[in-house]
Every structure is written in C-alpha cells, then in structure tokens.
Amino acid sequence: MLAYLLIMCVAFYLVSATLIRLVGEYLFSQKADDELAAARAMAAAAESPLAGRDAEALWSLARDGAGQTGRVLVTDLYGTVQADSLSLLNGARLSRRETAAALNGQGETYGCYFVGEGGSSVSARAEADSMVCVYAVPVGGETPAGALVYITTSQTAYRSLMRIQTQMLTWLALVTAAVMLISLFVSRFFTRPIAELNEGIVEMTRGDFSNRVRVRGKNEFAQLAVAFNMMCDRIESLDKARSQFVSNASHELKTPLSTMKILIETLMYQDPMDPGMTREFLTDINKEIDRLNSIIGDLLTLVGIDSGEKPVDMKPLSVADLLNDNMRRLQPLARERGIEMTLSVREQVMVNGSASRLTQVFYNLMDNAIKYTGRGGSVRVELNRREKKAIIRVIDTGIGIPKEDQPHVFDRFYRVDKARSRETGGTGLGLSIVKQIVLMHGGHIEVASEENKGSTFTVELPESPRENA
Ligand SMILES: Nc1ncnc2c1ncn2[C@@H]1O[C@H](COP(=O)(O)OP(=O)(O)OP(=O)(O)O)[C@@H](O)[C@H]1O
Ligand SMILES: [Mg+2]
Known part of the structure; x- marks a missing residue:
C-alpha cells in the first residue's frame, strides 16, 4: 500500500511541477512579447534625442515609458547612461550583458527572473515576490548609437504562479489523503480473510481442529477458505480416527492381559491344583499370548503399510x-x-x-x-x-x-x-x-x-x- 502511495505521490508531484512550469512559461512569454514591443517603440522614439544629445527629451521619454513600476535607461554607444527614469545612474556605465549585446549590434536581448525576499537592485522598484524582466534594445537601427534598457517588475505573474502552486499542493495533499483512506479500506478488505485464515491456522497448530473460517463471496480467498475448511475436516476426522485407534488398540491388548493376570493369580494363590486343571489354565494363558501376538503382528503390518513404503x-x-x-x-x-x-x-x-x-x-x-x-x-x-x-x-x-x-x-x-x-x-x-x-x-x-x-x-x-x- 505504501509503495503504491509513494508512486502516486511522485507521479502527481511531477505532473504538477511540469504544469506550474508550463503555466509560468506561458505567462512569461505573453508579458515578454508585450513589453519587448514597448521597448522597441521607446528605442525608436529615443533615436533622435540620443543623436541630438537632448538630455531633457530623453529623460521625459524614459520617465513616461517607465510608468509606475518600470524603469527605463538610455545609454550611448559606450554604455554610459544618458537618461534614467529614476535619475539614479545618470553618467554611470552599464556593463550588463544585455546592454553589451544591444550595443555590439547583436540585436535585442531580454531576461526575466524572480525576486524573492528583499527586492532587486536592478529595478530598485521591485518588491519582494515579484518577477523582474530586463529588455535591452539597440537604439538606431543597423549601426546602433546606444541602447535602451527597459526594466519591468510585476507581482501579478509571480503571484498567479504562486497561487497555482499552492492549489496544486493542496490537491496533492487531498488526493494523497483520499488514496490513503481508500487503500487502507481496500487493504483491510483484502487482508481480513487472510488474517482470519491465519488465526485458523494458529488455532490448528495449537491442536484445535474444530475451528473453521468463514467463507465470504466467491473470490480466490473464499476458495482458499473452503479448501482450508476441507483440510480441517480431514485432519479432524484423522485425529479422531487416530485417538479411536489408540483407544481400541489399548483395549484389545488389555483384554488378553487381564485374562492372563486372573489365570496366573489363580495359579499362584490357589492351594495346589490337580495337574489337569493346571494344564488347562496354562493352555488358556498360552492362547491369550497367541492372541496378543497376532494383534501385535497385525498392528505392525498396518504400521508398515501406513508408512507408505x-x-x-x-x-x-x-x-x-x-x-x-x-x-x-x-x-x-x-x-x-x-x-x-x-x-x-x-x-x-x-x-x-x-x-x-x-x-x-x-x-x-x-x-x-x-x-x-x-x-x-x-x-x-x-x-x-x-x-x-x-x-x-x-x-x-x-x-x-x-x-x-x-x-x-x-x-x-x-x-x-x-x-x-x-x-x-x-x-x-x-x-x-x-x-x-x-x-x-x-x-x-x-x-x-x-x-x-x-x-x-x-x-x-x-x-x-x-x-x-
Ligand atoms: N464374509 C463375512 N461374512 C460375514 N461377516 C463378515 C465377513 N467378513 C467379515 N465380516 C465381519 O466383519 C468384521 C471385520 O472383519 P475382519 O476380518 O476385519 O475382522 P475379524 O475377522 O473379526 O478379525 P481378524 O480378521 O483380524 O482375525 C468381522 O468381525 C465380521 O463381523
Ligand atoms: Mg478376518
């Protein structure tokens, strides 16, 4: 039962883990597509302010593009930040992998990761338990003049994933409990006849052959019970026959012995008998001995045959x-x-x-x-x-x-x-x-x-x- 339970739990766990991953990927790709499009649009808009070194225009573009929860950074060809929607990294150099790829003309890159407790330094806005995505898009077509980095944080995707996971775990627990209950019941159902049979066998080994097990239904256990009962019948009758035989044998052997004892005592304690009488007594004793001999001979014959040789x-x-x-x-x-x-x-x-x-x-x-x-x-x-x-x-x-x-x-x-x-x-x-x-x-x-x-x-x-x- 435990083995089945374990297999079921592992299978269920694998299925739910795969499901959570698939759902996660789906949520992510939806979000990524939308946000990448937004980043591209911003990069297109940033092209001329960047070329004209119009810091004011860049900053307002970054601020508008970042919205409430995002962050937008625009760098020049060397990765130096020209505008930061949070105004924290202006003039600093970004050495992030994504930016480097965008600057080297390798096109757009992006990556998402989950932020656990403590938030993220990248976005500086990401709260705990959220998903942070970083998009780096080249600014300026074929030969980039810079890069636009769009960072988004979102708690919804993360939260819905978490919710699915909790639900899955709850189901796992429920299914496990249900399976446990059912298998407990089923194994009871199957083991009860075996337990009864076992009891019967124990009783039998103790020498009580009158015990019979209850026969329920028509399945293999019932057949086993019937066979067991038949075996009990047989053993019981054999046991009876054996004790009957022993008592009969003792009785048969005792009779001639008692007769002989009486005859011998008479010979011993009677005053001298006449020789004719004595001979008659001795003849009787001899007859009883013959009888004993023939009984014992017969018994030995039976034992020989019974031994099955x-x-x-x-x-x-x-x-x-x-x-x-x-x-x-x-x-x-x-x-x-x-x-x-x-x-x-x-x-x-x-x-x-x-x-x-x-x-x-x-x-x-x-x-x-x-x-x-x-x-x-x-x-x-x-x-x-x-x-x-x-x-x-x-x-x-x-x-x-x-x-x-x-x-x-x-x-x-x-x-x-x-x-x-x-x-x-x-x-x-x-x-x-x-x-x-x-x-x-x-x-x-x-x-x-x-x-x-x-x-x-x-x-x-x-x-x-x-x-x-
Ligand atoms: N041919 C027969 N006609 C009538 N009764 C018989 C016949 N054969 C056997 N019996 C009966 O069956 C009983 C059992 O026979 P069985 O041969 O086992 O024992 P027995 O003849 O009494 O003794 P044993 O053969 O051991 O000397 C006999 O006591 C007798 O009552
Ligand atoms: Mg006979």
Missing part, C-alpha cells in the same frame, strides 16, 4: 496362482467346518504386486468367508478380467453383514458381533489390512451382503502393464 517385492504375479495357494492352505479348515470351497478362474490375469501382501488379502477374505459361514455352507472364489482389471470375488453363503455395519467392516478393530468374533480369535484388523493393501496396489474393494444369505467381497486390481505389452 512400497513393498520391495513388487513384481508381475499370476492372480490365479495366488488364489490357488491360499485355497490350498485354507482347504483343511473349510473341510473341518464342513464347508465346500471352490475356485473358478474365468481368465488368467497378471497384476503387478507384492506376493506376500496380496496373499494376506486373499487369505483374510477366504478366512473370513469360512469363519462366518455355518456348516454345510459354501465359499466360492472367482477370478475375472474386465477393462484391464483383475476382478476377484469371494462369495460365501454365511451369516452376512447387516446393512448398517457394511460401511464399517473395513475400519480398524471393527467387528459386527464383538463376542462371537473374539471367540473365533478375530481382532477386527483383518479387513482394514486388506483394504490398505488393495489401495496400495491401486485397487478397490467393496462388500455386498445380505443378512443370513451371505456376503460377496469384490476386489479389483489393475492389470500389470507388462502383460499388455
């Missing part, structure tokens, strides 16, 4: 082979539970991925399908290829997932039926790991399910580009 073993893989391997590993479990498990590969597809990570995906999905399907049910795994994508479906005829739970099954630690899932050993981390891995591979996962009819998990993975080439 691409797994080192990314390479083109046959999806059918991966599905087959997992099928073989889970077949015994399915058989034990009386579930029929089948794999149908409609088309071979290669994907670029990590074998270990994708194994986790398929293993978890098939494991869930078996876990949440009752005896006599079936689990069918399909592989298709569509629009350069591998489409993997894991379809079961199990208990299904209620509509309201479906959006949450991929959340960390989310279990539909808490009690039963814990019995089956689940932590609720399986599907969140699955989702993270699928996203990491540039894929997509969704669930369709109907309670008591079964669930279908569909995974889409982009086909490996090498396969296309």
